Amino acid sequence: MNKLHISLVLLALCLCSFVLAISMGSTTLSLNDILSSFTHHQDTPHTLIFELRLPRAGLAFLCGGMLALAGLLMQALLRNPLADPYILGISGGAASGALLAIMLGLGTILIQLSAFGGALLSIMLVFALAHSNSSWTSNRLLLTGVVLAAGWNAIISFLLTTSSNQQVHGMLFWLMGDLSYNQLSFWEIPLLISIMIISFIFSRHLNLMSRGELQAAALGVNTRTVRLILFSTSSLLTAVAISLAGSIGFIGLMAPHMLRLVIGSDHRLLVPATVILGGTLLILADTLARTVLAPTQLPVGILTAILGVPTFLYLLYRKP
């Protein structure tokens, strides 16, 4: 398979996942229903598709794309295949913020803001602590993140054990990721697209940075600028995605690595491909989360792991 084929396969997969997400649910819609809904605005399928399922699929795609891109950038910048928003403790900070808001009985928007604040606080803590003598090594940054994540986990457990049973249910959903209580808003699409473009512009620089900062600098990369821009954008992506969808793990780790195993390490291909694959994976996971045990909805994080673990292991151990 060459790179063109892989891109086509990816796009096809993405389209299929959207169609699947739109047709599956309490009422199953056929392809005919979907096509006719574009012209018949009064029908139930139209309402079902354009007011419920399509926005939710769109939200899933955006969050998946953001988390996957954030993971890709962090792995390249830290030169560590394990780096992702989860490992660096960013999800933990967001979760602590969100759980605190849920415990205080605040509304959706405040929960979201609190999660966003928690994520930013965690990012700033990691960078402030790891930043000393004007330079930091990636291992130190990663270790700081891991240790902070452990701290956040303790706070999360504390909040879980001291909350009422009713709240704990909501908290568990938030912790495993849940797309059901949020709507797509107008600024999220341009945000993802602009960060994708920024990452794409710097992707040849990223190819060099992943071979070591000194090497990159010696080949003409302004490492400080690139690092600053890409760390801030990936942090922003993570904070936004988590505040929208809860702490969905694994996508940031899985999507970039699956693609590296198939198309190699050139970030000029990886950046767009990771966004598409991350988005597609989350749509599929969310569709299954809504439907496998319907009318019960499962947290989407369970499904990303169920889908992701075997696929990932297959790619990792397949014969080249």
Added chain:
Amino acid sequence: MTQLHCKHLDITIGKTSVCRDLNVQMNAGESWVVLGKNGSGKTTLIHTLAGLRQADTGEIIIQDQLLPNYSRQLLAQKIGVLFQNDEESFPSTVLESTLIGRHPYLNWMQWESKNDVILAEYSLEQMGLLPLKKRDIHTLSGGERRRTRIACLLTQNPDIALLDEPNNHLDIQHQIETLTILKQQFKNKLLFMSAHDVNLANRFCTHALLLLGNGEYICGEIKDVVTTENLEQLYGININKFSQGNQTLFFPA
């Protein structure tokens, strides 16, 4: 033409003084070796000359301009560095790892052209690595990986090559071959390398810089600088000299 000129250069790392008031002028067509004990600051000196870290005081002039006046990209067209270690953390083919040498010549929206690929493949051929071009570098031996890095430097083709122990991991056949190729490609340019093998340096270099470890240094033409007395002062052991024809060998007594 002067390629690299250090004026009153002071470099320290931690508590070690690498050099104090270093004044040296290196011209096109010369090849320099820097000798010194472990930890005397050879790598630090190379990083400083490449503009990757700051000197305490003093000036570094590349061709006709002060080093800080260059943009990173323009500097990468003038100076290439072969580092002691590589830190590739993700899979990458031998050809991809060589092609990155063209990065300094591409603007932000350009991709590598056919011509860039031809240049990279030519460098790989010189290093005897062309048959391995599709292999992942992590499957190569240490010496093959080292030669890939050197092929990348040849592809970058800067005016000044700073090599940090280029012979690391190479067998004696490849040591001689690689230095011959480097010498050939940089014959009208400037080669500056750190090394521990005095005899190999003697064979390939025209000038030497000895870092004595306390900030003092000796520099000049290699025949004047690499002498039994200086080497004994440098390494702190007794050195014997053996001459046959026009070959001179130094070895520990």
